Structures are given as structure tokens and as C-alpha cells.
Amino acid sequence: MKIEVTSYDHPDAVALIAEVQQEYVVRYGEEDGTPVDPAEFAPPRGLFLVAYVDGTPAACGGWRAHGTAVELKRMYVTPAFRGRGLARAMLAALERTAVEAGHRRVILETGQRQPEAIALYESSGYEPVPRFGYYAEAPEAVHLGKVVECPSMR
Template sequence: MELRVVAYDEPDAVKLIDAVQQEYVVRYGDTDATPVDPAEFAPPHGLFLVGYVDGEPVACGGWRVRGEDEAELKRMYVVDSARGRGFARAVLAELERTARVAGRRRLVLETGRKQPEAIALYRSAGYTGIPKFGIYRDDPLSVCLGKDLEDDRGDLRTR
């Protein structure tokens, strides 16, 4: 898979974002209503990636600055036909690397209990439970996770 930095509102990104929103409709009955401004995912305040296989967009994810030293992961997604091939893990690793290079010390995310495969991915990558945040903080289906990023020497950064 080839990962490319793209604008959040670039056509391939929009196609994948629309697909993940439909996934939310199937699982939760509605799209994710979290406010998102495409400019939040533009460097240096954020980043959005699309993964390509044979020229076709198959995976995406991004981060945006949240607070003084954190970044929030958003729109992690892999199309059905490309699942089980390690693409989500590759996107996540690159998002962690680029957030760290941009000076972020911690990544946080909000997902939901009806996405057990996402929760399993994040937990296997070292994410642990954190206090709930965002518009779904009072929703019993909401799950918030976070991870301290390693510095360039491989040491965990401390707050």
C-alpha cells in the first residue's frame, strides 16, 4: 500500500470519508456528528492520509491538533475488500510517526462499542482508556482511548 498525504476534502479522501460515515449509519443509525473543518487536517496543524493499492484508494485516517500537545485521530477506515491485510495498522503507524514529528506528545481518539475491530486495533497498538471527551462524552457507546508517543530515541514522552 502506498500512503499519500492529501487534503481532507480531496476527492479520494471524500470518497473514503463518505464510506466510513455510511459504516457509522449501519452500526449506530446515524453519521458521526463531530464537527470537522477540513483545514484542521492540513499541515502543520494536522494531516490526512489515503492509502492506495494499484491506484485505488483503500484506506484513510488523519490527525488534528487538540490542546497544547495532543492530536486527535479521526476517520480511520479501510474498505471491506482490503481488510485483514494490515492496512489500518500501517495508516495508524504513519499517523503516530507524523504526529510525533509535528511535536505532538499524545494521540487520543473516540470510537464506539459497536466497532470492536477498531478497539482491538487501538488496544493492540498500546492505546488505553482515557476520560471521555467530545460530543459523545455522555453516550454509553462511546469509548475514548489515548497513547503517549515515543520520542525519536524510542522513549515514551512524558507529559
């Protein structure tokens, strides 16, 4: 697996984002309505990553500045590549790049109908945080966060 920095509107990113939006339709009946500007995922205030397996786009995720934290968005692994540790590797890469960019806190929104995502985040040290964003009032929304540190800070 190779993880590369791409733009949010890179063709591989666009294809993966379309897949994750369809996943939301299956699980929730509609796409994620959170407003997203592709420019939010451009350095230095954001970053978007795509993971490739043998040249095939297999996973994606990004972060964007959100107040004093960064917010993770569009974490996704295509069905053909699930169960290989790509989600955990992508999460680690997103956290590492956020720290490298000077950020120390990561937040995210997910939903109760994504138990595998919740399990990944909780097993990676994410804990409940105050509700925020587009789904702050949505009963099924799950809001998590984590303080991240660079290795020299531990």
C-alpha cells in the same frame, strides 16, 4: 501499499470519508456528528492520509490538534482491503507523522459497535482516557489515548 498526504477534501479522501460515514449509519443508525472543519487537517495543526493499493484508494485517517494532544479521526479501511494490515499501517503512519510534527499524545473516540477498531487500538498500546469531545456523554463511546515517542526517545 502507498500512503500519501492529501487534503481532507481531496476527492479520494471525500469518497473514503463518505464510506466510513455509511459504516457508522449501519452500526449506529446515523453518521458521526462530530463537527469537522477540513482546514483542521492541514499542516501544521493536522494531517490527512490516504492509502492506495495498486492505485486504488483503500484506507484513510487523519489527526488534528486537540489541546495538548492530537485527535485521530476517520480511520477507515474499505471492505475489499480489510485483513491486509492496512489499518495497523495507517495507525503507525498517523502516529509517526504526529511525532514528526512535535506531538507526543494521541487520543481518539470510537464506539462499542466497532470491536475490531477497539482491538486494533488496544493491541497498539491505547488505553482509556477521560471522555472528551462530541460523544463525551454517549454511553457507547470509547475514548482511548497513547503517549507516542520518536524511536530516538525509547
